[in-house]
Amino acid sequence: MxxxxxxxxxxxxxxxxxxxxxxxxxxxxxxxxxxxxxxxxxxxxxxxxxxxxxxxxxxxxxxxxxxxxxxxxxxxxxxxxxxxxxxxxxxxxxxxxxxxxxxxxxxxxxxxxxxxxxxxxxxxxxxxxxxxxxxxxxxxxxxxxxxxxxxxxxxxxxxxxxxxxxxxxxxxxxxxxxxxxxxxxxxxxxxxxxxxxxxxxxxxxxxxxxxxxxxxxxxxxxxxxxxxxxxxxxxxxxQRPAGREPLAARARRAVVIGAGLAGAGCALALARAGMDCTVFDALPGPAQASSGNPAGLFHGTLNPDDGTHARFNRAAALATQALLAELGLPHQRGLLRLETRLAADAMPAVPGYVQPLPADTASARAGTPLAHPAWLYPGGGAIDPAAYARAMLAASGAQLRLNTPVAAWREVDGGWQLLAADGQVIDTTPLLVLAGGHGHRALLGDLAGDLTLQRGQLSHLPDAPWQPQLPVAGDGYAIADGRGGAWCGATAQDGDTDPALREADQAENLTRYARLAGLSAVPQAPLAGRVGWRLVAPDRLPLIGGLAAPGPLAPQLRLQPRRPGLIVCTAFGSRGITWAALAGQLVAAQALGLPRPLEAELLDAVDPLRFALRRQRKPAG
Structure with missing residues (x-):
């Protein structure tokens, strides 16, 4: 490795x-x-x-x-x-x-x-x-x-x-x-x-x-x-590559659509870069859609070649760890991720980021016998995602305009207009950030075709036979709720729009919970939990960056001219907590031409035009 x-x-x-x-x-x-x-x-x-x-x-x-x-x-x-x-x-x-x-x-x-x-x-x-x-x-x-x-x-x-x-x-x-x-x-x-x-x-x-x-x-x-x-x-x-030029170098104001984790991360980073921000959301409060689960995990990942996903997720997890410490936001710190494919002695430690634990040590940390070794992410953990989003929005000082759906946007001289369903202009801004989730797919235009709507159901056990001392992930996850119960999940069904809690999904979540805990029998619990939807890209990475200027795509992402003052930050899948802080920093850097917090190779990996460019390169027939 x-x-x-x-x-x-x-x-x-x-x-x-x-x-x-x-x-x-x-x-x-x-x-x-x-x-x-x-x-x-x-x-x-x-x-x-x-x-x-x-x-x-x-x-x-x-x-x-x-x-x-x-x-x-x-x-x-x-x-x-x-x-x-x-x-x-x-x-x-x-x-x-x-x-x-x-x-x-x-x-x-x-x-x-x-x-x-x-x-x-x-x-x-x-x-x-x-x-x-x-x-x-x-x-x-x-x-x-x-x-x-x-x-x-x-x-x-x-x-x-x-x-x-x-x-x-x-x-x-x-x-x-x-x-x-x-x-x-x-x-x-x-x-x-x-x-x-x-x-x-x-x-x-x-x-x-x-x-x-x-x-x-x-x-x-x-x-x-x-x-x-x-x-x-x-x-x-x-001449500098067109795709690396600032998208709104002289802007002093930004509008962010979406008051979930993505939008909150963008608002905070833009405000810290000196911009006045207004955040729009159609719902009555922040983080009430994809970011509205009562608990969620954040941590990095590893793979044998330390490839794109591992590097991006590591950078994002460390950015989240740093921001949570700065905000002083309460959360469960430390996370165990069970690993069934590697022996404990084959898993090298990365001090301060991840540590391999044999099954007996991992069991002691989890508070239950575990059948496998685990990665311990000391800076990972679990948090209430809505509380995290609210904390970022409060720290940003952004103006919130809730209960205000945006039906469309259009380009005007010097910026962008936001339109209501009846065509009335809601706002005009030199910088527009599209940071909504599944409820804002219509605003993404052609990009929406590259994304999958995924349903997820989270389950709650009010009297949990096992409440892990640290959040545990593997095949599913389990998070103690601090009141004698636990959250576990989550299912993933592409294209499923059913909003109702389902017994079959609950049974799947409880079965995974029992395997994580090493229980001999699957616990029973009344049907309880939450259904939400995620936007997921084919490569399981977010879309962060500018949209293509009119005309054919350039042969490389780094050469592609972008539409000034327009940035997308979406498709966070199930990793909104982990990705929000870094994504916001990247949006602010792209907007103002500041040092990017990611290497050029990783910028290309999350570029929203990557799928269109791949289709263009694919031979006809």
Missing amino acids: KSPCILPAEVDFSDPAAPASPSFGDVYHARAGALAQARHVFIAGNGLPQRWQGHTHFVVLETGFGLGNNFLATWDAWRQDPARCEHLHFVSVEKHPLRRDDLARAHAASPLPDLAAQLVERWPPLTAGLHTLAFEGGRVTLLLGLGDARELLRELVLPADAIYLDGFAPNRNPDMWDEWLLKSLARHASPGTTVATWSINRPMRRALAANGFDVQLAPGFASKPEMTVARHAPHHTP
Whole structure:
């Protein structure tokens, strides 16, 4: 099995003034001081804070997060500047990040104790991919990419305003300074993007110049007489892929259709990006349709090759875990997923994300004998989805317009109009997000044909013979209700529109419950539960992104022009709790052209046009 775990750094703290990496034979920062070096080389070298003043969003891209001092110094400079940009986005890649304990040790005597403590508190599990850490109520974000910089820089989608070139010395870590990597960095630059580094390595300076940067030497820091600064001034500006351009770069207001988990996640992320949001729903309250179940699970997934689904679900689950901690919303934390196909000793741990447990240990955690080993997701769990949606909507400050069905939308100059069934205009907005579930299929147009309506029935046992100490999933799931009962389910029938609770479905749910609990007999219970409907895509991934501009589809999703100011966020299936936070972050990034919280390959995997493009590529006949 390919592990998504990252190899952490080993740090030598024997010299407190200059922590070192035994693996690379180099120190993390100059002995004259990490913050002083960051302020002279990277902040002043990039013309900050002056250059971010007057900006709504400002993006810093760094190679080599190391101990995080450059981020802390930049965050501190932002805090101290009364004319600062509204939002600071700091993107950094790191192949060997520190363990949380080592990070805390590195900053035990930090001159910025409050900021350092927040960084340590939000430090993510060391799993491959992108992690979004939010600070200052979302006005400062750290997008931390864990993995090989040569791979991650190719997959990042962002516009960099300033670049920090910081890694171990070129002669100790040449892959971080070569022409190939610097060319990857240049793809994220625009005219005026600046670069700063303490190094004056000649091949590095030549590579920067070859990629359109005006390179100069400047006074260095401490014992280094010189350093390198540069400004992107290409002779010609390559056209950016149409599918990666912001969909509503100048919008300051958004309308979201749907007050369920998807819409709430979008409203929160858009509000944190500085937009005023209005959320429409046809029902009298938030989360009363697909998101209205009394309890639901959230967790990541694993597969042998750490493929698209595993990577997307891991990123989404970790985003949910972080947001729930930030919101302080009560929930059942920790989840067991039974695994019948792999032996316990074949299941590698990914610290902080997932841990394999043999059957006896899993049984102790569940409170009942289990026949199989299990994955323990310590950051997963169960929650009331409606409570989660309401918490996101409250945190967003969005205006709610309930009992207001939207029958259609149409394009007008500068935006989109929402129409009632009688054709009356309900609202006009520069950015429209279609985040409804099955009740809003008519608004999706041709996309609706790619989706399946799936009925699900959840059952309730008021006096449950087994109330799991942790939510348990496998063939079905079981969640204690906290009152002596349990929720279990759920069925899945495509195209079934029957709203009535059915005895046959209840029997199926109770049979699964009995198998999970290891009971010898299926318990009996009065018919009770809830019926709901999901929208499911053929590949079991959501639809998040812009819709095609008029005309034939481009040969690649990344080249496809999109209709400005229009984004779809739907088809969450049974994973609305897990996906909502990440989906909202992605919608906000796509709308405003901010750093995407997912790699380019995963952006393509959830693109709403992916099915149409596949049909176009399929040979006729």
